[in-house]
Amino acid sequence: MSDENDQDELGATMVNSAKVDEPKKEKRVFGDFELDKKLGQGGMGEVFLARQVSLDRHVALKLLSKEMAKKKGFVERFEREAKSMGKFIHPNAVQVFAYGVTNNQHYLAIEFIDGQSMQKWMDQLGKLVVGDAIHVILRCADALRVAHQDHNVIHRDIKPDNVLVTKKGVVKVADFGLAKAIGEGDEEEMSLTQSGTGLGTPLYMAPEQARDAKSADKRTDIYALGVTLYYFVTGKLPFGGDTVVKLIMAKEAGKYDSARKLNREVPEKLDMIIDKMIQKDKQHRYANCDELIHDLDALGLENSALSFLGGDATSARRTVASGGGASAKANMSAVMKTSADIALEKTEEAAAKDKAVWYVKHTNQKGQTVITKMQAAQIQQMVKAELLDLKATAKRGEKGEFLPLAQYPEFQDFMKKRLAKQSAQARGVNMKEMYAKIEKEQKRRKIFRWLHDKVEGTLGGIGFILYLAVIAAVLYGIYWAFPYARDFVASKFGLEPPKPPVVNPVGPNEPAPKSP
Template sequence: MSDFGGVNPGQPGTAGPTRANPSISGTIRQVGGQLGEFSLLRRLGKGGMAEVWLAEQTTLKRNVALKLLRSELMEDESYVKRFQTEAKAAAGLNHPNIVQVYTVGCEKGQHFIVQEYVHGQTLKALLQKRGPLDLPLALMIMRQVAAALQAAGERGIVHRDIKPENIMLTKKGEVKVADFGLAQLQGGERLHLTQEGVTMGTPLYMSPEQVSGHKLDQRSDIYSFGITCYHMFAGVPPFQGENAVSVAVKHLHEAPPAISEVRPDLPPAVCQMIDKMIAKQPDKRYSDAGVIVNDVRKLAKAIRTGESVDELSDETTGPVKQFPIRRPGLVLPALCILVFLLTAGMGWQLRTRVPPLNPNALGDVSVFKTAREQYVHAMFAIDDEDAFKAVIAWFDLPDDKIWRRRANEQLALLYLKDRRREADARAQLEKLRSFEPGDRQLAAEALVGEAYLDAVANNKNPARKTLQSHGEEFNQYLTGSWKQLAQEVRQMTSEQPPQRPMRMP
């Protein structure tokens, strides 16, 4: 018996890897196919190394993700041996932010990995739908991914393929990194630009030393993580090109556009963190993901409380003397909390808070204990109107205000993108104005939202006039998806240059 939960890595009676039988393998890879104690339910995806299936482990009555190694790869015994070695290393990682590998084995000549099934979506899917993320949500994702990298680094495991596709998000706000230790199976440590299965998704996040084929350590993962963070804040990766070669060369020799210029609303400390993670030279990056975890926690606390951060970790290149809060209104919730505690008493504040629930009011929305958890759930649910309404309806303490504000902003964006809901969009934009009268950011968001509705309705003159009259406000106060909305309005209202008449020969 092997130490992978009782599944043998080879067929009974064999000393090593077994060759695949294509006819048998074909009968397995279908709905209802049986692989030992695993019954295949539906295919989830296909990559360069394996097909991924949702399966039921019949003995334990649980769903798992079953990775079936591609038939042609199973003909290479050296490859199969590496497959088993790397899967065993990944199975040794047990951390809440890492997709758990349960077992690895071989049945009927089919090599496979059994891992935790994560019900949710990838960070890539979230970014495609939401665009640039706001700071609190991005920091929450960053902290959990960094914690996963810290756990792997302590075991000497390098992921080699950190990117949004390999970061899973659950509806409970949990973040899990997939495929630890397995990425090198798709091509080793050097980028093979002609290898089957290598796509643009791979070089977009590769470290310079990985592109060059040098020896890797966890600092390579930190670079890829930094590029992923850049993508979260900017909405696109820093380097793009027509092919893998052009992207790889940029990682080696080009500096990306400064994140502070792409997202001027970000605190300097956040920009400094990202710049350090994506330094070209490994010795100029963070040497340990645990330091990133600590810095992210400091920054997240500053966002919640309105405090300043005197300096980040000792590893940073030049300490950050002050962490400026660009929106002074964020300090108000902290002051309100203090007054609330003094007047109502600690016992009231520390009670277990379960939001009131009318089962028929907001559909089938899961209930969470805090506004923050409810908001994160709504963000991960994707276009769930009731989930955002739950944040607004169920949480009314002073420290919940920031999350109700963000839920109102997300509802406005949701309605704006649905042309059938113009009336709802205009009503929600008015709610933004009245949520915190005098807040210039909310006022700017309401204005650009109205300009967008005008542009969509082909009323270009009012939309163009709004852009001209409030351009400075938009540049100063709009961030993330709202900034993208302003760019869309500019594109829709731009005057097309007159075409020159064709000359007759």
């Protein structure tokens, strides 16, 4: 895919200069849409900024070209992917609003993003501060996590051009146009590849995807996300080449300068995370986005809002449970509420109306087991304040038996949240031990590599000296054996060896003395 096509496809979801409400002299009507202006044209067709009349909202409208519509199986797949991504609703992914056919032309209406891509931000900034880079990557990883796990879809073209940021700082993963349902048949995959739309972008593409597009899986997206993170914190790409072939060969070799070497502000732990994300063998990468999010969260380095946007940036809460990082704690006070939060509020409202007496068996601060009379609302508050131990039991009224609090609907969600918090805290403590082990392993690797390089260098030098010595020995042997070989040949064939010339000691004009 060319850079020009990338930019055209990117224009499908964003605008950078023209104002949305700018009046137009002429507007083309396309079904339920008024086309305001053309944003670009790519391999799949034209892209317009449009207004959906029925809902009075601006969208990016992609019109599939007639040439692509003629390709065997492409329309069916385009429709299937549109429907699949239409179900994919995530705050950090560009949403698909509508798909259909008008005037025998297929269209796709997607969320319009008033902002710009991370590639354009990188062009302006050169590189990002670590906190901003992690902020963006975590939100991309969460969107991919949901796409992978809940919809069984991989993106296959993660890159800064496909990561958009609104003017308020909301990160959006765009262009699932290359998305592939995991486990699809080979025939469909081959047709997509042959159409020139399934190849991805070589600079960020994983080695296995370059070899065979059908082999792409979750770890393929993680690799591309890792290259993107490396680029964010260093301003450079880990692999390069004058041609696509040389670029792929560099990726296959897997050798690159560490992010920390290029930017000393990159912590060693983050450097190790990036290294794991872009391993050439996908078996050595993170198995899924959950693992990646957990390790990035544990660093506690994420900025709550993007600093390069200044005062316009907002701190939107992520949809996944954090791993205990400092920024994750800051995000807990965000304006967004999850369905779990709403459910807890409803449970609290119901408990406030319940005047029944509960008997709670728990351990007090002195370590004694006691039974205390409470109402449901009091028990909920005690659980939230962590004043009741996790082994506490209760019964409603005097009759019945004591059961764990988690078995009662009134307290079930509160106990789950308490257990999740305790598990997160335990993971945070264990992360120190884990990173200590990783650091030791990394030091051992560095020592081994140093010794390996020294041995290779030493053996290389010794080998060269030995090579010269052998050549010298052979030449000396030839020089030493030549007279013997000459005499042997002369005696074998009855030849006389050449006699040395006679030197006249008297002079050139006097006869030589006769021998007696």
